[in-house]
Amino acid sequence: MTTSRRRPRVREETLRRREEILKAAMATFGSKGYHNGPLAEIAEQVDMTHAGILHHFGSKDHLLLEVLRYRDESDVAGLDGQHIPGGIDMFRHLVRTAFLNAQRAGIVQTYAVLSAESVTDDHPARAFFEGRYRTLRSEAVEAFEALCAERGVAVPASVRHASASILAVMDGLQVQWLLDPTQVDLGEASEFAIEAIVSAVLDPRPSPLGAVPVPTTESGAADAVDVDLPVEAATA
Template sequence: MATTGKVRGSYAKTPARRREILEAGIDVFSAAGFRSGSIREIAERVGMSQAGLLHHFSNKSELLAAVLQLRDDRSAEVVPIDDAHAGIETIRGWVALMDYNATVPGLVELHCTLSAEATAVEHPAHQYFVDRYVFVVSRMKHAFERMRDAGQLVAGTDPEGAARAMVALSDGLQVQWLLDRSSVDMAAEMRRYVRGILTVDL
C-alpha cells in the first residue's frame, strides 16, 4: 500500500511539544529554582502527565540538559559568537550575560548542579557538558584571536588561555553567588578581569 509520507498521531507533534516542554522548564526553574521546581509542575504547565512528559526524553537528566541547551540557544542572542561578529562584541555580550544570569538564579543553580554531577562519565548529561565547554571555549578563543589581531589584547595574552580563564571565572563566580548573593557582583568581577587584558574600553 502506498503512503502519503505524513507522520500521524502524537508523533507529528513531538518536536513542537518538546519545545513547549523546554520553554515551560525554563519558566519553572527561573521562577521556582532548581530545587523547588519540579517535573510535575512542568507537566502541569503543558497539560501532560509526568509520564507523558518524560516520553519525550530518555530520563529526567536528559530533560534538564535540554532545558540548559535551550538556555544556551537563547544566550546566543546576547553573546554574538558567529564568525561575522566575533571579537570585542562577543566579550561584551558575555559580561552582559553575567548580568542577566543574576536575574534567573534557578537556571544558574540548575547549570552548576548538573555540570558537577555530569563529571561522571556515565551521567546522561556528561556529553552535553563536554560538548558545551569545547564549543564555548573555542568560540571565546576565536573572539580573543580576532581581538589580538586587531591590537585589542594586552601583548603576550594567549587567546586560548584567556578563553579558558573567562569560562572558569564565570563558573566559579556563579557558585560563589549561589552561596551568598550579597557577596559578589558577577558581571562586575567579570568586567574587572576582562579589562585587565584589553587595550580598549569594554
C-alpha cells in the same frame, strides 16, 4: 480543511507544554540535581503524569539535555543569528550575560548544579558540557586572535589559558554569588575579571608574582616556574 486549520494550533499547544515542562525541570534539577530530581515532581508542577513527560521527551536523560539546550538558547536569543559574536563583541557579550544572570538566579543555579554533577562517572550531561566548553574555548581563542589582529599586536602563547580562564572565572563567580549574593556582585566582578584577562592578552607584561614554587616532585624538590612572562622578559 478542518484538519489543516487545527494543525498549527495543536503544534502551538505542544510547544507551549514542552516549554512548561522544560521550565519545571530546570527548577527541579537546579534545586535537587539530576539524580535526585524526580520526574514525578516535574510532572506535578505542570499538572501532568509521569507518562506525559516521557511522551514529550522520551526519557529523563533526554529531558536533561533539552533543559541544557533551552538554557543556552536563552543566552543568545537576542543576538543576530542567535550566535555568540566574534572579536571584542564576544567579550562584551560575556559581560552583558553576567549582568543578565544576576537577574535570573534559577537559570544560573541549574547550570551550576548540572555542570558540577557532569564530572561524575556516567553522567548523561558529561558529553554535553565537554562539547560546550570545547566550543566556547575555541570561540574565545578566535575572538582573541581577531582582536589582536585588529589592534596590530602579536597573539601571545597564553591565549588558550586566557580563553579557559574567562570561562572558569565566570562559572566560579556564579557559584560564589549563588552562595552569598550580598557579598558578590556577579556583573561587576565578572566585568573586572574579563577586562583584566583581555588586557593581559593585548598587553602582556612581566608577572608581579615572579617565580612561583610548584608542588614538590617525586624527588622531593620543589620546582619554580615563571608565571606567563612575555618572550622579551624571559630572554632578557
